[in-house]
Amino acid sequence: MNKISLKLLYIYFKQIFTGRFESLKKANEKENKIKSGLRQIGFIILIIYGFGSLLGLWGMISFELFSQLHGLGDQKIQIYDKILDRFDLASISMTFLIVVIGFLNIIITFFSINFFLNLTSSEEYLLTLPIDDKTLFSSKIINISLTNGFFFIIMAFVQFAIYGIIEKLTFDYYIIFFIQAIIVNLFASFIGIAVSLFLVNIFKFLKNKDLMTYLSIFIFLPILIGYNIAFQKLAQNPSGIMNVLVNLLNKNTKLLSTIELILSPLFLFFNYIVNNVVKERTILRFLHYLIQVGVLFLLYQLIIIIFGPIYKKLLLITNIKKEKINNKKSKNSSLYNEKKPFISLLKKEILSIYREPNYFLNGPFVIILMPIILVITYYFSMKNTADMKNLALLLLNNKDNLNFIVSISIVISFLLGDFSSITSTAISREGKSFSILKTLPIKPKDYIFSKLTHGLIITFIGILLSTTFIYFLLKIDILVILLICIISLISSILFHIISLNFDITKPKLSWDNPIVAMKQNFNAVYAIFVGMGYAVFLFFQTKYLLKASSTFLVRLIPSINDKSNIVLLTGLILILLITSLENLIVYLISISSLEKKLQEIEL
Amino acid sequence: MIKIENVSKSYVKERKAVDNLSIEINNREIFGFLGPNGAGKTTTIKMITGILNPDEGDIFIDGSSIKKQPIQAKDKFGYVPDNSDIIWRLKGIEYLNFLADIYKVDKKTRKERIERLCETFELKDAIHNYINTYSRGMKQKLLLIGSLIHDPQNWILDEPIVGLDPLMAHTLKTMMKEKADEGKSIFFSTHILEIAEQLCDRVGIINKGKLIFVGTISELQTIKNQKGTLEELFLELVDE
Numbered sequence: 001m002n003k004i005s006l007k008l009l010y011i012y013f014k015q016i017f018t019g020r021f022e023s024l025k026k027a028n029e030k031e032n033k034i035k036s037g038l039r040q041i042g043f044i045i046l047i048i049y050g051f052g053s054l055l056g057l058w059g060m061i062s063f064e065l066f067s068q069l070h071g072l073g074d075q076k077i078q079i080y081d082k083i084l085d086r087f088d089l090a091s092i093s094m095t096f097l098i099v100v101i102g103f104l105n106i107i108i109t110f111f112s113i114n115f116f117l118n119l120t121s122s123e124e125y126l127l128t129l130p131i132d133d134k135t136l137f138s139s140k141i142i143n144i145s146l147t148n149g150f151f152f153i154i155m156a157f158v159q160f161a162i163y164g165i166i167e168k169l170t171f172d173y174y175i176i177f178f179i180q181a182i183i184v185n186l187f188a189s190f191i192g193i194a195v196s197l198f199l200v201n202i203f204k205f206l207k208n209k210d211l212m213t214y215l216s217i218f219i220f221l222p223i224l225i226g227y228n229i230a231f232q233k234l235a236q237n238p239s240g241i242m243n244v245l246v247n248l249l250n251k252n253t254k255l256l257s258t259i260e261l262i263l264s265p266l267f268l269f270f271n272y273i274v275n276n277v278v279k280e281r282t283i284l285r286f287l288h289y290l291i292q293v294g295v296l297f298l299l300y301q302l303i304i305i306i307f308g309p310i311y312k313k314l315l316l317i318t319n320i321k322k323e324k325i326n327n328k329k330s331k332n333s334s335l336y337n338e339k340k341p342f343i344s345l346l347k348k349e350i351l352s353i354y355r356e357p358n359y360f361l362n363g364p365f366v367i368i369l370m371p372i373i374l375v376i377t378y379y380f381s382m383k384n385t386a387d388m389k390n391l392a393l394l395l396l397n398n399k400d401n402l403n404f405i406v407s408i409s410i411v412i413s414f415l416l417g418d419f420s421s422i423t424s425t426a427i428s429r430e431g432k433s434f435s436i437l438k439t440l441p442i443k444p445k446d447y448i449f450s451k452l453t454h455g456l457i458i459t460f461i462g463i464l465l466s467t468t469f470i471y472f473l474l475k476i477d478i479l480v481i482l483l484i485c486i487i488s489l490i491s492s493i494l495f496h497i498i499s500l501n502f503d504i505t506k507p508k509l510s511w512d513n514p515i516v517a518m519k520q521n522f523n524a525v526y527a528i529f530v531g532m533g534y535a536v537f538l539f540f541q542t543k544y545l546l547k548a549s550s551t552f553l554v555r556l557i558p559s560i561n562d563k564s565n566i567v568l569l570t571g572l573i574l575i576l577l578i579t580s581l582e583n584l585i586v587y588l589i590s591i592s593s594l595e596k597k598l599q600e601i602e603l
Numbered sequence: 604m605i606k607i608e609n610v611s612k613s614y615v616k617e618r619k620a621v622d623n624l625s626i627e628i629n630n631r632e633i634f635g636f637l638g639p640n641g642a643g644k645t646t647t648i649k650m651i652t653g654i655l656n657p658d659e660g661d662i663f664i665d666g667s668s669i670k671k672q673p674i675q676a677k678d679k680f681g682y683v684p685d686n687s688d689i690i691w692r693l694k695g696i697e698y699l700n701f702l703a704d705i706y707k708v709d710k711k712t713r714k715e716r717i718e719r720l721c722e723t724f725e726l727k728d729a730i731h732n733y734i735n736t737y738s739r740g741m742k743q744k745l746l747l748i749g750s751l752i753h754d755p756q757n758w759i760l761d762e763p764i765v766g767l768d769p770l771m772a773h774t775l776k777t778m779m780k781e782k783a784d785e786g787k788s789i790f791f792s793t794h795i796l797e798i799a800e801q802l803c804d805r806v807g808i809i810n811k812g813k814l815i816f817v818g819t820i821s822e823l824q825t826i827k828n829q830k831g832t833l834e835e836l837f838l839e840l841v842d843e
Contacts, residue, residue: 335696336703336714344704348691355692432688439652439684440705441677514690599673602655 004131008139046525051151055158057231061241062159065093066166068242079249090163093245097159102188104223105152109144109192111216113200114209116144116193117314120512133312134304140311141303145189152188156181176289183292190299197307200314207317213357217365225373229380341442345450352429353422353454358514359429363422367462370416371469378473402568403550406480407542409470411535413488414495417462418531421524423455424499427507427601428517434509435603444595448500455496456489463488477565483572490576491538493583497590498534499527504597545578546571604630604788605651605680605757610660612646620646622812623660628788630756633779635803636792639841643812644792645685648761651790652682664757678706681750685761685792687742695730695737695745699752706753713752720748723774739766747775758782760791764798776802800833810841 072086084092119127126136160177163169200206234241339347353359430437437447467485470476476484502523511517518524549571554561561567605628612621621643628634638644649655651662653669653676662669667676689698696717703713721727724744729737734745743766750758758779764772779789779802793799799806800820808816816823823836 336700336710336717338708338710338713339700339704341705341707344701348693348697348701351693351697352691431690432686433690435649435654435684436689438654439677439680439682440702441674442705443674600656603649 002135002138005135005139008126008131008136009142012139012143043522046522046529051154055155058155059158059162061231061234062097062162063166064239064241065245066090066159066163068239069093070166072242077246079246089242089245092249094159094163098156098184101152101156102184105149105185105188106192106195107219107223108148108152109189110196110199111212111219112144112148113193113196114207114212115513116140116196117200117207117311118209119315122512127315134308137308137311138300138304141190141193141300144193145186148192149182149185149189152185153181156184179289180292183296187296187299190296190303194303194307197310197314201310204317207314210357213361217361221369225376228373228377342446342449345442345446346453349426349450349454350457356514359518362518363420364458364461366420367417367458368465370419371462371465374416374466375469402564403543403546403571405474406476406484406546406568406572407539409467409474409476409484410487410491410542411539412470413463413466413484414491414538415531415535416466417459417488418492418495419528420458420462421499421518421521421527422458423451423496424503424524424527425508425518425521426451426455426500427503427598428509428511428521428523429514430507431509431511431514431517432603434507434601438601438603444598445591447598448591448594451500452493452496455499456492459492459496460489463492477569479569480565480572483569483576487542487572487576487579490579490583491534494586495527495531495534497586497594498530499523501590501594501597502526504594504601507601509601509603541578542575545575549574604628604663604665605759605790606663607647607651608660608662610647610650610657610662612643612650612655612658619812621650621657621809624809624812624814625660626807626814626817628757628790630786630788631783632804633783633789633802634791635799635806636790636809637794637796637799637806637837638792638809642809644809645761646812647809648685648759648790648792652680652759653677678753679755680757680759681753681755683743683746683750683758683760683763685765687739687746687766689734689742689745692733692735694733695726698734698745699730699749702749702752708753716752716754717748720751723778724748724771740768740771743767744771756787758787758789758791760789762793763791764793764795796832796834796837806833808837808840816840 069086069090072089074085076083076085077089078084157178160181161174164173164177206212234244353363427434463485467481467488470484471478471481503521506523508517508521508523546568550567553567553570605626607624607626610621610624611619613619624643624647626634636644636647646655650657651664651669653673657670661671662676664676664679667679669676691698693701699717700713703717708716717730718727721730724747726741726744726748729741734742737745743763747763750760760779763775767775776798779791783789783804803820805817805819806823807814816826818826820833820836823833823840824831
């Protein structure tokens, strides 16, 4: 790496920092210091929460596994002709887990290669400067490896750190393993980059961003579902994790030898470290570490030499498909049909989100996906769900429990219908084109309505899927299900108003990459937090109103006590009326403020 | 008719991007808005079109205030921005129909106008393609067509020639003259002084947020007491 590539790397990281960590910026002239301080604290809490929830399960599994291995003490386990102690088993686990992490890193790198090959307008300018291919490429490699690998490095380090804590290891162990986490992930990223460039060079269509985005979902979906099922099963029986490992090694005759054979350098290293760090300290482990760094450096140089020119060549290939001239369409007079401004705005909104894969996959697709993941997970853990089903039937026979089940169903369908960032990024998605909208005679109410309606359409799909799932699982009366569906939908109005309020207050309009507007937009996170709080409120309100209405009805007409379904339906109609009233009040209070804020947005 | 009354705008404290600006653009007039980079041209245009809100003063489009009656005011002008940032994933025809819906142009009229304008600006063959496949010049043409879809009384253009080939630039200049002859007012900003010299009935020169001259080129020559090109007069005025 020369001076220019380091400078480029600095620019790339600065871009990432200002894009993703904008909320950590100091207060500007227009903002007061208390407000900016709260913003910064909130952002840090969000990061900790976000990473904490993602890494929590991973950490828990690692903790259980290494604790159980530690519990073995000096006891040894025979697997085939090998006698393994707890350090050997720990090494095998670490090797296995680090390979899984590396594999995921390679896949992520492959699917993000398009952001590597499709430059932003400011990056395109770099091509006009007298910078050689290798300099440009070397800085990009490190940039993509560290940004993609960041989470995996943390993931790898978490399991090493947990092992260190359980075995009460000294400080140097953590340093060695932190470096190890970086090395392994850099290695995986480099392999990912090389494989990706090789494939894109052969199959040029892989440079198509839209195609790759959709393709990534078909690859990640089974991984996501598999991860969900595997971790759910492990979490159900954490005390048996070590047995799972031993059984896995016993059942798969080739697994142990494969780990030893193919992954021997990694396995030996882990084995060496976990053994020697406890038993004795030796200079050899540092030698091993140096060898890895050397191999990594050679790989890096090799990739630059081989793929540097290919990278430059691929950068210059356009992937925009020239469309054929179609004059027949112009003769179709329905093309020019008039529409009301609100309908036209809604149409633009729908077309824009469905034609941009990043928006579609992070919006409507998530809403459709979540109930499907639930159904698949349910199917694969049938044994437990059968118990759950029996339990549900038992609960449904008791009036109080029935209220609980109905309240939970409303909350579940509300959450599954609303947990996307469609409305909380609705203004940001307009990007620089928002300035065009501002010059048009659009009534703010029409504009806000189109955004809310679009959000509610997607929510309705999610609610419909989740209530169908609940119906087949619990076999609740169809009228009750229908009311659950309507209550969840009406409750969503409030959620969408709050979500839109976040984005109208602070939209993210300046971007080149649509991901910035949706995935890297913290308005979505804030909205989801508020949505979670509202879901809790919704649960308690439903439960309380169902109980109160039932008590009131029974007191009024004692004979109705036997007709639990009528009592439940009456309660739900009452909830429907109250929820509608709440949402109407929120709408009436918010609409003028939303209109005002919309007009105040400046670019 | 566009009337700008004592308009000011600041982005940072103690520095006005536009300072107490007042201009009136009459019907049947082509008004050129000139100034060096960062003088406040785009800020002024953004305030006229409602993208930015003026800190002080007001702007009237055919009598409607952009601050108090924004919908009525915006209905009366067509605007061509200085960049072609249409990022929506729409086809050209969908974008134009969207604008026609917003301006409430009836089916027959919009069909006739879209077809005629696409013919004039040579965009007929690409109108059914996605905008993101367009070149910069094609996007500029689409924005020009969109700004005329409702046949506005006032036409506001920010650096309209940039991105257009010489033939299209000529077509646009002819169209600007035709619109003025029809009784419409045209307000445009440009860096190309020759174009201002050829086209404008009057020019306004802005520097450091302040309007330093409004009038015809011959008035400018009289004030400066010298015969010369607009470029020479402009440079002298801005230097002062």
